[in-house]
Amino acid sequence: MLVTVNALPLAVGVLLSCSTSLGEISVYGRLTLALTWAFAQLVVLVGGTWWYEYRAASSFEAAPATTAASRSAGGAW
DSSP states (O other): OHHHHHHHHHHHHHHHHHOHHHHTOEEETTEEHHHHHHHHHHHHHHHHHHHHHHHHHTOSSOOOOOOHHHHHHHOOO
């Protein structure tokens, strides 16, 4: 499943890159299919990065606090 999810956008991108007539199809005004696909990929990249960072920052385990007592027990850093 993961291979299909990753291979499909690559295949569409290669298809649009190789076939200029397909990439030049007008979607809305001067907006072409190739530009729409590129913008959609950018949105997915930024959204996925934001989602990953949000989940990583809001983990349920708190980071261990470094206190003066733990530093003195361990010796010099």
